Amino acid sequence: xxxxxxxxxxxxxxxxxxxxxxxxxxxxxxxxxxxxxxxxxxxxxxxxxxxxxxxxxxxxxxxxxxxxxxxxxxxxxxxxxxxxxxxxxxxxxxxxxxxxxxxxxxxxxxxxxxxxxxxxxxxxxxxxxxxxxxxx
Amino acid sequence: xxxxxxxxxxxxxxxxxxxxxxxxxxxxxxxxxxxxxxxxxxxxxxxxxxxxxxxxxxxxxxxxxxxxxxxxxxxxxxxxxxxxxxxxxxxxxxxxxxxxxxxxxxxxxxxxxxxxxxxxxxxxxxxxxxxxxxxx
Numbered sequence: 001x002x003x004x005x006x007x008x009x010x011x012x013x014x015x016x017x018x019x020x021x022x023x024x025x026x027x028x029x030x031x032x033x034x035x036x037x038x039x040x041x042x043x044x045x046x047x048x049x050x051x052x053x054x055x056x057x058x059x060x061x062x063x064x065x066x067x068x069x070x071x072x073x074x075x076x077x078x079x080x081x082x083x084x085x086x087x088x089x090x091x092x093x094x095x096x097x098x099x100x101x102x103x104x105x106x107x108x109x110x111x112x113x114x115x116x117x118x119x120x121x122x123x124x125x126x127x128x129x130x131x132x133x134x135x136x
Numbered sequence: 137x138x139x140x141x142x143x144x145x146x147x148x149x150x151x152x153x154x155x156x157x158x159x160x161x162x163x164x165x166x167x168x169x170x171x172x173x174x175x176x177x178x179x180x181x182x183x184x185x186x187x188x189x190x191x192x193x194x195x196x197x198x199x200x201x202x203x204x205x206x207x208x209x210x211x212x213x214x215x216x217x218x219x220x221x222x223x224x225x226x227x228x229x230x231x232x233x234x235x236x237x238x239x240x241x242x243x244x245x246x247x248x249x250x251x252x253x254x255x256x257x258x259x260x261x262x263x264x265x266x267x268x269x270x271x272x
Contacts, residue, residue, distance in 0.1 A: 003156035007163040014167030021170075051171040057206045061160065064167045113169050116236050120163045123247045127159065130254045131152070134261075 004131070006061050007124040013063035014117040020066045021049045021110045025103050032098040036086040044096040046072035072097055148257045154182040155250045157216055162246065165239050173231035176224065176239065180217040 024047050034044035052067035074097050082091030158179045165176040200207045224233035 003153075003160045007156075007160045010160065010163045010167045014163075014169075017167070018170075051168070053168050053171045053174055062164045062168065064171055109170070112236065113166075116166050116169065116240060117163075119240065120159075120166050120243055123243050124159055124163065127156070127247055127250045130251060134254060134257055 004124050004128050006059060008121060010061055010063055011117045011121040011124065013065065015114055015121075017051055017064045017066050018110045018114040018117065021051075022107065022114075024049045024069055025107050025110065028098045029100060029103050029107075032096060032100055032103075034096055035084065035093055038086055039088055041086060043076060043094050044098065045076075046074075046096065046098045048072050144260050145257070148253055148260070151182060151253050152250065154179065154216055155246055155253065159243065159246050159250075161218065162239055162243050165234050166236065166243070169232070169234045169236055169239075171232060174234060176221045176234045178219055178221060178242070180219055182216075 028046050031044040036043045048070050050067045050070065051064055054063050054065050055061075056063055076097050077095040078092045079095050080091055081087055081093045084093045087093050161177045161179060165174075168174040198205070198207060221233065225235050225238060227233045
């Protein structure tokens with residue numbers, strides 16, 4: 001019974017981590033066309049989430065949490081648009097290093113992991129209910 | 137009347153402990169499905185030998201005399217052996233070896249076995265009720 005209650009906590013930590021990941025993905029997608037304001041400035045830089053496995057010493061269980069949100073160091077894109085206020089001398093504007101295809105794939109993966117955690121939560125709840133049902 | 141002295145009740149209790157512990161480990165695996173370098177864990181299968189000659193070990197926890205101490209839980213005292221999957225089916229480039237489908241299948245298997253065990257418990261209780269003449 002105690003183990004099953006711990007299960008609920010582990011699954012919810014997984015769901016929380018995937019939720020944070022989804023939030024960062026939505027930030028990236030929303031800023032996919034955040035261009036710089038003036039020449040020489042940089043556009044939006046993509047954010048990446050990494051997960052970390054954390055041992056809860058009090059109960060001895062492995063939960064998961066978001067380690068840190070880092071910035072993607074890859075190169076920015078360039079677009080020819082001489083009329084833009086942020087265009088350089090050659091007429092190019094730097095565009096964010098967000099690839100919406102990659103973000104969508106990441107989003108599907110986060111969704112899949114979230115669903116898996118949710119299903120485990122449901123299954124554990126069912127098992128707990130069966131155990132409690134023995135009292136009937 | 138100690139129900140655990142009835143062999144079937146004792147066996148069922150052991151089995152349910154094992155199932156709850158396994159569910160906990162599987163939920164850990166699923167929560168860490170995106171943690172770099174994480175290897176999935178599982179329990180050693182519950183054998184008939186465990187069922188017949190399983191002795192309850194006393195929990196030897198650390199004494200907490202200050203609220204800044206960590207109580208902790210001695211893993212070795214847990215009656216079930218934990219194994220790490222050394223030959224995973226598939227390992228992601230970041231070293232994570234959790235296959236979500238495989239883990240979900242295991243979770244379902246655990247839930248079904250739990251169901252079976254609780255039903256067995258109920259049946260056995262019904263038999264005792266009949267024996268003491270209380271009807272079904």
